[in-house]
Amino acid sequence: MTWIDQAIDGLKRTNIELIAYLPDTTISPLIEATQDDDAFETVLVTREEAAVGVLSGAWLGGRRGALLCQSSGLANTFNALASLSVPARLPFLGIVTRRGDLGEFNLAQVPAGYNMPGLLDELSVRNHSVHDAEDVDDRVEMAAESAFSTETPYVLLLETTVTGYKEESK
Numbered sequence: 001m002t003w004i005d006q007a008i009d010g011l012k013r014t015n016i017e018l019i020a021y022l023p024d025t026t027i028s029p030l031i032e033a034t035q036d037d038d039a040f041e042t043v044l045v046t047r048e049e050a051a052v053g054v055l056s057g058a059w060l061g062g063r064r065g066a067l068l069c070q071s072s073g074l075a076n077t078f079n080a081l082a083s084l085s086v087p088a089r090l091p092f093l094g095i096v097t098r099r100g101d102l103g104e105f106n107l108a109q110v111p112a113g114y115n116m117p118g119l120l121d122e123l124s125v126r127n128h129s130v131h132d133a134e135d136v137d138d139r140v141e142m143a144a145e146s147a148f149s150t151e152t153p154y155v156l157l158l159e160t161t162v163t164g165y166k167e168e169s170k
Contacts (some may be wrong), residue, residue, distance in 0.1 A: 003162050004030050004063040006096060010140025011066060012039055014148070016059045016093060016094040019043070020051035022073050026097040026163050031068055049075040052080035056090035064148055066093040071157065075112035075119070081153060082123050094155035095140065098129070103165030120155055127155040127168035133162045 001009075007030055012125050019034045019042045021027075037048075040145040045051045055065040074096050076088075084090060099109035099117065113120065120127040126146065130139045139156055147154035 001137075003136045004159070006133070007135035007140050008033050008037065010137050010144065011093075013141050014093075014109060016039060016064045016066050016144060016146035018055065018063050019068060020045055020054045020065060021068040022046075022048050022051070024070040024073070024097060026165075027068050027070060027095070027158075030095070034068070041130065045082050048076040049080040052077050052085055053090075055091040056084060059090050059092065062121070063127050064092075064144070066068050066144075070097045071099050071113040071116045072109055074116065074155065076095045078119070078123060081125055086124050089151040090153075091151045092141070093144045093147050094151055094153065096155055096157050097163050098157045098159050102160045103167075105167070116157060125153050125155055127157060127158045129159055131161050136162060 013106045017040060020038050021042060022045055023031065035042050043054050045054060055067060058065040074094065099113040101114050117127055117129060119149045128139060129142060130136055131143050143156045
């Protein structure tokens with residue numbers, strides 16, 4: 001089973017219905033899988049911080065949601081996380097492909113991507129890095145249950161050892 005299949009299974013087992021996303025090459029197969037599955041309603045956002053608002057509204061309306069994006073996009077959500085999600089206890093699961101570490105060619109991806117776990121810690125957003133593809137299913141389930149039971153956002157960082165990495169265009 002691929003990491004994508006495992007993520008879908010974990011999302012379903014935790015009753016996540018709403019997926020807010022911003023397209024990215026690495027996470028696109030997971031986005032497409034959610035779009036093709038009737039278990040999910042998907043919402044394309046123009047900026048990642050808008051997804052925080054969409055997912056907050058979903059929670060207030062009695063639904064569980066997840067954000068799918070890459071780590072540089074997650075950095076765009078920091079104000080919304082620190083001023084809305086964390087203090088108001090509005091949970092969602094973030095499934096985020098990590099840039100800026102192993103295999104990275106684009107120096108612009110390094111500051112936020114490489115430092116993402118520490119940056120999330122500073123915002124009081126719990127997070128976990130997934131290094132092995134066979135762990136995706138359980139980690140999605142555990143992170144989602146942690147987020148919704150404690151009413152706080154939880155971010156899973158999918159490392160390039162899970163998703164593969166973007167190669168520099170030549």
